[in-house]
Amino acid sequence: MAAITGQQFLDRLRQNPPTLYIDGQRVEDPTTHPATRNMAHSLAGLYDLQNQPDLREKLTYEENGQRYPMSLMVPRSQEDLARIGEAHRIRADYSLGFLGRAPDYMNANVMAAGAGAEYFNQCSASHPGSEKRDFAANMRRYAEFVREHDLCLTHALTNPQVNRAKQASEMPDPYIALGVVEEREEGIVVRGARMMATLPIADEILVFPSTVLKENADKSRYAMGFALPTNAPGLSFQCREPFDIGRGPEDHPLGSRFDEQDAFVIFDDVLVPWERVFLLYDVELANKAYAATDAVLHMAYQVVNLKIAKTEAFLGTAQSIVNAIGSGQFQHVQSKVAEIIIMLEIMKALEVAAVAGATVNEYGVMTPARGPLDAARNYYPAMYARLPELLQLLGASGIIMMPSQADREGPLGPQIAKYLQAGNASAEDRLKLFRLAWDMSMSSFGGRQSLYEKFFFGDPVRMHTALYEVYDKQPAVERIGQFLKRSEKPQVAQSQSEGVTA
Ligand SMILES: Cc1cc2nc3c(=O)[nH]c(=O)nc-3n(C[C@H](O)[C@H](O)[C@H](O)COP(=O)(O)OP(=O)(O)OC[C@H]3O[C@@H](n4cnc5c(N)ncnc54)[C@H](O)[C@@H]3O)c2cc1C
Structure with a gap:
């Protein structure tokens, strides 16, 4: 099947709907339910993008006469990595970077885990009762399955x-946290819950432990990695309150499309067939899985490209507001836009550095450099809050005084057109722009x-700790040590020691 179309994605979702609950009711068909249909169609649009004649070459790659999504290509060179990065960026632009879980993100995960599948074999080797399970083959086959069907995860x-x-294990019930209840001939039975899955209108769910699993070996029932269809018997998704409340893209430009x-x-008590189990009972192996296969770096590479698109969207929106209300001559306004530019350029530089410093890992995968990506994924969360704040500071009352499309078409339409026009645009265009700024910075979305x-x-907090732990600080420490050992005194020039009289 390979790179699918939007219609194929929608058909598949309609035929195999995930077990979703919203507002106390089961969602029978996510492609038509008011809370999910627009998002489903936005995802379909993303799938269509890869089949667009002008983008096909950039968003897919060819293997054995088939075309597959670029985000599933195993990079073997820096050029491959750059091609993948370009595809990430083009696809991120589709949602202005506001769709955190476009399939690309999980594709990066599956690609790296599939290429590094050998890692999971350590598991089958070290556990009595599961020696015959070929976890590496399971992982490899699953990655191929995702690629063949262009799944959304x-x-x-x-x-x-x-x-x-x-x-x-110390919770009021040992199966509040997801754990293995029993092994059966066909697979493992799991019970419990996981806190969060973004984009539940997906074909499949990948379940791995958080990287901070602290259980001892004898409590290893919480260490597992597996994948299931989102409509597997016994599996259900309780959704949060929807942000798409039917107001349409004119009024809610992001919330109506990218919730x-x-x-x-x-x-x-969900049965996970053995062939879908990638890791079992091994706490240490589970904790290290993302790092050891470098999945975390390939995911971070997708993320850094996504955040570049998002920061560019903030820059474009901020400058459009400045243009609309003629505030560009004020120095503090320029300075606020400059803050966004600096953030954007830092993210771009980190992306370039990640590719420039890429190396081939032990599984033969060209892997972006860890340092710049760790910097990006720690820097952006710390800085992001400033972006919506800057839009608020630049847009001020404009970001709240935004009559709706219905208002513009109502009895006060002519007055709205007159009083809410922009210095360089009609009221309609001005309101569209400010509504976008509002959806980026203030709405529920x-x-x-x-x-x-x-x-x-x-x-x-724990990401900083992890960075502290993995970063090699020793060369910097040694440099300071060497500096402190240097005994020479500064050479003071004769003329200076004699002093200068004015
Ligand atoms: C909008 C959104 C979407 C998400 N999407 C997904 C998703 O698709 N899939 C997924 O798996 N996860 C998802 N997450 C979850 C995300 O991985 C977690 O929010 C994150 O790992 C933090 O865990 P937590 O929310 O359970 O916070 P907690 O661990 O409960 O932390 C709460 C507070 O306690 C502090 N704290 C707790 N334990 C420690 C500790 N040991 N040391 C120091 N401080 C501690 C934290 O610093 C924090 O201040 C999403 C989260 C959000 C907000």
Whole structure:
């Protein structure tokens, strides 16, 4: 099947709907349900993009006469990596960078895990009762399955937020956190919940433990990695309140199109067939899986490209506001736009550095450099809050005084057209622009984006700790040591020591 079309994606979703619940009701068909249909169609648009004649070459690659999404190509050279980066960027532009979970993100994960599948073989070797399970083959086959069908994936990594002072096994019920209940001939049975899966209107869910699993070996029932269809028996997704409330793209330019949804995931004794199990009972192996296969770096590479697109969108919107209300001559306004430019250029530089410093990993995959990507994924969450704030500071009352499309067509339409025009645009165009700024920075959709940026790649506090732990600080320490050991005194020039009289 390879690179599918939007219609194929929608047909598949209609035929195999994930078990979603919204506002207390089951979503029978996500392609028509008011809370999910626009997002489903936006995803379909993204699939169509790769079949567009002018973009096909850039968004797909050819192998054995078939075309596949570029985000699933295993990069073997820096040129390959650059091609993948360009595809990430083009696809990110489609949503102005506001679609955090375009399939590209999980594709990067699956590509790296598939290429590094050998890693998972350590698991089958080290566990009594599961020696015969070929976890590496499972991972490899699954990556191929995702590629062949151009699947859309979500993932769920963290356990419910019941009590962070306790370990999973110490909760009121040992199966609040997702754990293995039993092994059967056909597979493992899992019970419990995972806190968050963004984009539950997906074909499949990938389940790995969070990288901070702290269980001892004897409590290893929480260490697992597997994949399932999102409509697997016993699996359900409780969605949060939708942000697409039917107002259309004129009024809610982002929320009406890119509400990717976030869901709480419940596993009610779900059977995971053996061939879908990639990792089992091995806490250490589970904790290291993302780093050891370099999946985390390929995902971060997609993310840095996405964030460049998003920051560019903030820049374009900010400058359009400045142009619209004629505020560009004020120095502090220029300075605020300059702040966005600086952030954008830093992200672009980190992306370039990640490719320039890329090396081939032990699985033969050209892998972007860790340093710049770690910097990007720690820097952006810390800085992001400033972007919506800058839009608010630049747009001021304009970002709240925004009559709707219905208002513009109502009895006060002529007055709205007169009083709410821009210095360089009609009221209609001005209001569209300010509504975009509002959706980026203030609406429920914009608020969720701010939270998403803080946490989607993990808890920023623990990410800093992880960076502290992995970064090689020793050369810098040695340099300071050498400097302090240097005994020579500064050579003071004769003329200076004699002093200069004015
Ligand atoms: C909008 C959104 C979308 C998301 N999408 C996904 C998704 O698709 N898939 C997915 O798997 N996850 C997703 N996440 C979850 C994300 O991975 C987590 O939010 C992140 O890992 C932090 O975990 P937590 O939310 O459980 O916070 P908690 O771990 O509960 O932390 C809450 C607070 O306690 C502090 N804290 C807790 N434990 C420690 C500790 N050991 N050391 C120091 N401080 C601690 C934290 O710093 C924080 O201040 C999403 C999150 C958001 C907000």
